[in-house]
Amino acid sequence: MTQIIERPPMHGDDVPEPRGPILTSLPQSPTLTMAQAINRALHDAMAADDRVLVFGEDVAVLGGVFRVTEGLAETFGEQRCFDTPLAESGIVGIAIGLAIRGFVPVPEIQFDGFAAPAFDQMVSHLAKYRMRTHGDVDMPVTIRIPSFGGIGAVEHHSESTESYWLHTAGLKVVVPSTPSDAYWLLRQAIVSRDPVIYLEPKRRYWTREVVDTSTPALPIGRAGVRRIGTDVTVLTYGSLVATALSAADLAEQHGWSLEVVDLRSLNPLDFDTVADSVRKTGRAIVMHEGPRTLGFGAELAARIQEELFYDLEAPVLRATGFDTPYPPARLEKLWLPGPDRLLDCVERAMGQP
Amino acid sequence: MAEVFADAASVDLAPIRLVDPDGSPTAEDRYSRDLPPETLSWLYELMVVTRGLDSEFINLQRQGELALFASCRGQEAAQIGAAACLRKTDWLFPQYREIGAFLLRGITPAQMGAVWRGKWHGGLGFTERCCAPISIPIGTHGLHAVGAAMGAQRLGEDSVTLAFLGDGATSEGDAHEALNFAAVFNAPCVFFIQNNGWAISVPVSHQMAAPSIAHRAIGYGMPGIRVDGNDVLACYAVVADAAKRAREGGGPTLIEAITYRMGPHTTSDDPTRYRSEVEVAHWAALDPIDRYRTYLQGIGVWSERLEERVTARSKRVRAELRESVVGADDFDVGEMFDTVYHDITPDLVRQREQLRDELAKEA
Numbered sequence: 001m002t003q004i005i006e007r008p009p010m011h012g013d014d015v016p017e018p019r020g021p022i023l024t025s026l027p028q029s030p031t032l033t034m035a036q037a038i039n040r041a042l043h044d045a046m047a048a049d050d051r052v053l054v055f056g057e058d059v060a061v062l063g064g065v066f067r068v069t070e071g072l073a074e075t076f077g078e079q080r081c082f083d084t085p086l087a088e089s090g091i092v093g094i095a096i097g098l099a100i101r102g103f104v105p106v107p108e109i110q111f112d113g114f115a116a117p118a119f120d121q122m123v124s125h126l127a128k129y130r131m132r133t134h135g136d137v138d139m140p141v142t143i144r145i146p147s148f149g150g151i152g153a154v155e156h157h158s159e160s161t162e163s164y165w166l167h168t169a170g171l172k173v174v175v176p177s178t179p180s181d182a183y184w185l186l187r188q189a190i191v192s193r194d195p196v197i198y199l200e201p202k203r204r205y206w207t208r209e210v211v212d213t214s215t216p217a218l219p220i221g222r223a224g225v226r227r228i229g230t231d232v233t234v235l236t237y238g239s240l241v242a243t244a245l246s247a248a249d250l251a252e253q254h255g256w257s258l259e260v261v262d263l264r265s266l267n268p269l270d271f272d273t274v275a276d277s278v279r280k281t282g283r284a285i286v287m288h289e290g291p292r293t294l295g296f297g298a299e300l301a302a303r304i305q306e307e308l309f310y311d312l313e314a315p316v317l318r319a320t321g322f323d324t325p326y327p328p329a330r331l332e333k334l335w336l337p338g339p340d341r342l343l344d345c346v347e348r349a350m351g352q353p
Numbered sequence: 354m355a356e357v358f359a360d361a362a363s364v365d366l367a368p369i370r371l372v373d374p375d376g377s378p379t380a381e382d383r384y385s386r387d388l389p390p391e392t393l394s395w396l397y398e399l400m401v402v403t404r405g406l407d408s409e410f411i412n413l414q415r416q417g418e419l420a421l422f423a424s425c426r427g428q429e430a431a432q433i434g435a436a437a438c439l440r441k442t443d444w445l446f447p448q449y450r451e452i453g454a455f456l457l458r459g460i461t462p463a464q465m466g467a468v469w470r471g472k473w474h475g476g477l478g479f480t481e482r483c484c485a486p487i488s489i490p491i492g493t494h495g496l497h498a499v500g501a502a503m504g505a506q507r508l509g510e511d512s513v514t515l516a517f518l519g520d521g522a523t524s525e526g527d528a529h530e531a532l533n534f535a536a537v538f539n540a541p542c543v544f545f546i547q548n549n550g551w552a553i554s555v556p557v558s559h560q561m562a563a564p565s566i567a568h569r570a571i572g573y574g575m576p577g578i579r580v581d582g583n584d585v586l587a588c589y590a591v592v593a594d595a596a597k598r599a600r601e602g603g604g605p606t607l608i609e610a611i612t613y614r615m616g617p618h619t620t621s622d623d624p625t626r627y628r629s630e631v632e633v634a635h636w637a638a639l640d641p642i643d644r645y646r647t648y649l650q651g652i653g654v655w656s657e658r659l660e661e662r663v664t665a666r667s668k669r670v671r672a673e674l675r676e677s678v679v680g681a682d683d684f685d686v687g688e689m690f691d692t693v694y695h696d697i698t699p700d701l702v703r704q705r706e707q708l709r710d711e712l713a714k715e716a
Binding site: 169 | 444473474475477478479480481485486488490493494495496497498499500501502503504505506507508514526527530531533534537688689691692693694695696698699700
């Protein structure tokens with residue numbers, strides 16, 4: 001059953017805005033930026049369960065380099081929100097030890113590119129611990145990683161790491177695209193008894209919307225349709241959902257109707273929603289920032305042709321980054337898939353190369 | 354804290370020793386060797402039974418019942434001494450060679466044997482005994498011990514965690530991160546490094562240029578202590594002292610136990626390619642069980658009756674291992690899907706069905 005999600009407001013998508021202070025007593029449906037929504041989710045999760053711990057580099061006194069963890073140490077004390085030495089493997093390693101003792105760790109890796117030092121702990125231990133203990137020990141660890149490009153950053157601050165985690169059995173991977181989803185996916189990730197990699201599209205940190213913190217949004221494992229269309233299904237997630245929606249506006253001017261599916265949860269994947277949409281449109285384009293080869297688009301394209309071959313009017317196409325290291329900031333706009341790259345794929349899919 | 358240990362002279366290169374290799378007590382008076390007779394006998398029993406169990410593991414591997422085994426022969430005193438002084442609620446974080454410590458915790462031969470049989474990764478039921486599953490990646494579990502110790506701090510417990518690492522593990526970056534985190538957070542964690550001379554074929558001299566592994570503690574701002582790893586009472590006393598300090602909020606300790614891996618790295622290894630018979634013979638003469646038996650004889654704790662009891666238990670445990678391993682049933686294939694996640698994913702449900710279908714067609 002396809003769940004329709006209203007299109008998020010586009011206001012401020014690409015323009016960073018100064019944020020107001022985090023209020024300790026917030027209304028239940030405040031207007032929040034994505035960064036504030038994540039902060040609110042952390043506050044609410046820590047208030048709901050005193051086993052929840054937040055730690056990482058610069059998360060306590062500074063409140064995080066994006067101020068996403070602002071106020072947590074003041075509110076919950078240094079035992080529950082603390083700064084660690086600068087060592088990502090150590091951060092994930094102690095999270096595993098804390099989880100063994102019944103805590104619910106929510107460590108932060110400061111930037112996507114610095115997940116690499118933690119790779120061994122994530123892949124060799126975090127992902128496998130439950131199986132290695134024959135199901136005796138859960139790993140309710142949520143690793144937050146500010147991710148993806150588009151903010152004009154230096155090297156190692158704009159990486160797409162999702163394929164690494166998706167290729168690792170035992171890790172769940174979610175990517176919010178709106179403040180509401182950011183809030184609820186994080187709350188659900190923290191409650192989950194399984195390890196969840198929560199990738200934050202940092203270029204959308206400053207998008208705003210009204211966030212209803214009283215009524216859960218879709219659960220982990222469900223995709224949502226952000227825009228209904230009839231000609232082409234665009235499958236995307238995170239920062240590119242807004243890009244796909246702008247492209248859909250442009251496509252409309254050419255007479256093409258795009259359906260935009262926000263995957264939200266990459267593992268578990270809601271292939272039913274994908275299949276419903278592709279059966280209807282007969283055309284699918286996957287859009288992600290990361291390099292093309294063995295990106296999530298490769299998996300989706302393979303799966304769609306395996307299961308929906310006779311429903312397809314056109315090959316499954318991919319609008320992605322290139323198989324180069326992430327480029328310097330001055331070139332990133334050319335590297336990142338934008339509306340034009342997506343619309344080129346739409347043209348091809350519609351048989352108008 | 355830090356300034357106390359910031360001096361290279363704070364680490365004594367001469368290891369703590371309470372019983373000489375000839376079985377006589379040493380003049381060491383900083384630590385006590387006075388344990389109740391029943392504790393002394395218990396340690397002896399554990400060491401003898403561990404060695405018997407170790408031999409049975411090797412036999413079973415040679416007979417094709419086990420895929421592999423990593424012998425702890427020669428290291429019984431180190432690992433049993435370290436684990437024996439702790440409480441049952443103190444978490445152990447083993448590498449993979451610590452069957453003496455497992456036995457001590459009441460982990461059954463069957464639960465240990467599951468690993469080497471290839472029946473299940475990590476061991477079965479270890480965590481019920483406050484022992485983490487074995488860790489095949491080297492040195493990575495030190496951080497888990499630190500995290501668990503930080504958990505104990507937050508739970509208001511006075512428990513400690515014990516991380517078993519080896520000399521090779523100290524070269525790994527994660528060992529550094531673990532030691533550093535433990536020191537920074539004053540975590541009640543004891544790092545017990547069994548320096549058995551060899552990381553497969555690479556000697557300790559190729560792992561580091563420091564005067565000793567214990568000297569590394571200086572850089573972390575924690576006490577570093579060398580102990581004779583073939584002296585069970587010294588290992589007991591040194592770890593007990595470190596654990597007491599940790600329980601009282603005194604933070605972590607790095608202990609280097611100097612011992613020797615008498616056997617190959619694993620049953621797949623051939624140590625004649627990299628070490629001399631002379632070296633092995635030297636260490637054989639320093640055997641921890643012979644030494645301890647002589648000591649017990651000297652103080653009148655050993656008896657024929659004790660030896661009979663210990664031998665009988667060793668025989669029983671060996672038989673228990675053999676019975677649990679030979680012809681043991683494998684797990685149902687469903688287990689490999691069902692244990693991955695607490696909440697299984699739809700894709701895994703489908704893949705589990707696919708395998709069931711494949712098996713049904715074969716049947």
